[in-house]
Amino acid sequence: MKNWEFTKIVDNKIHIGRWLSAVMGLVEGGYIYSSLFKYPDKGPKRYELILSMYPQENFRTLTHVDVYMEDVPGATVQSAKFLAEQGINILNSVSLNGISETTIIWNIMCELNFAGEGEIIKERFGKLKAAGDPSVAKIKYISIKPANVGRIFRNEESEGQVKEQVRHGSPITFHSEAFDLNIEYGDILNDVNGEEVMITVDPYSWLVSVVFFKKDTKLVRINIDIPDCPGSINTALQLLADEKVNLISIFSKIMISYQTMSLEVVADMKHSGKTIDELRKALDLYLSEQNGMFKLINISPLG
Structure with a gap:
């Protein structure tokens, strides 16, 4: 993503x-x-x-709670009831189906009252689960850890x-x-x-x-098609490193599995000493000399 x-x-x-x-x-x-x-x-x-x-001021008490539950009616209600009984204040949350599983995963951002409370709650859940208590029968597992926001x-x-x-x-x-x-x-x-x-x-x-x-930053967006194989990203970006182009963000995605990928880069080229046209020509030449399908699709300024 x-x-x-x-x-x-x-x-x-x-x-x-x-x-x-x-x-x-x-x-x-x-x-x-x-x-x-x-x-x-x-x-x-x-x-x-x-x-x-x-x-x-609430960042210290923010906590991630992940509840793994059976993909059956009433599982979310049972999970919410258990959390409410522990005094957990649910803030933002999202649930999703586990891929290829019969499990619902409920990712929750919540507030706890004090440090270490998470371990106490997990211990309570473990005891109820071990005893076969029906109040947690549809809950598989609970993970609790500090958000560290x-x-x-x-x-x-x-x-x-x-x-x-x-x-x-x-x-x-x-x-x-x-x-x-x-x-x-x-x-x-x-x-x-x-x-x-x-x-x-x-x-x-x-x-x-x-x-x-910063005001002197020269941001550019660069799009390159590369082979879908080990080492291709390194190869594609090597010239930018040699030209002192500072990478800010990278996004890669498969186009055709085991054949081609697309690479999107945003970079700062203020230290490169080149214009965009000069960098375009250098990239075109460099990529054409590499083994495999390397192709510059676009390079354009941001802003």
């Missing part, structure tokens, strides 16, 4: 769209909580805006960058499938109108990340 997309800021609003809104639980007229982070000079990011359905507020990133939380915004009403930057961040994000931003979703944690890039 592709979990990112690029969109343009219009009227200083982030238009998220109906499908993504539904996937992430953003409800028209509902509240969105947000936090804005600033990144250092190194790297292409300037700001990152985190959007959530939950207040920041608070990780986004760590200053240190995996690549060693230090980010700074600039502001924790007040809740904003989600209106016309858009988040209005003017309300909480108009004094800071006052020069982003018309810019391309990257929206990334974390469906499991119900979070949306919006990345604003």
Whole structure:
């Protein structure tokens, strides 16, 4: 599943769209909580805006609960009853059929009261299940683990960058499938109108990340058809690395199994020293010299 997309800021609003809104639980007229982070000079990011359905102060108690239950009538009701009896406050959730199984998987974001409560609940379930208690007869297994949503507020990133939380915004009403930057961040994000931003979703944690890039960033979208075989992605991207093109996002998908794949890349080419036309010619030549079906489909600027 592709979990990112690029969109343009219009009227200083982030238009998220109906499908993504539904996937992430953003409800028209509902509240969105947000936090804005600033990144250092190194790297292409300037700001990152985190959007959530939950207040920041609740992040410590957010917990993932996955309930595996029989695909039979009444299983979901029994699961909901068991969770309610444990005092679990269900927030966002989604259920789906296990592929090729007779199992329903209910993925839940919920609130627990204190650290360690999850282990107590699992122990209670285990005792009831071992005793053959009919109250859990349709439930196969329960997994409970911390959501760790608070990780986004760590200053240190995996690549060693230090980010700074600039502001924790007040809740904003989600209106016309858009988040209005003017309300909480108009004094800071006052020069982003018309810019391309990257929206990334974390469906499991119900979070949306919006990345604003530095002014000197030269974003390009590159589409390449490649063979469906080991090493083809490495081969296709090697020239970009040699030309100091910084990859920001990659998406690959099968076109014809064991024959062809499509590769979509968004990258920053400000350090490459080449124009888009020069990079296009270099890629065309480089890909034509490789073994197998490598073909540049498109390269175009973003923004």
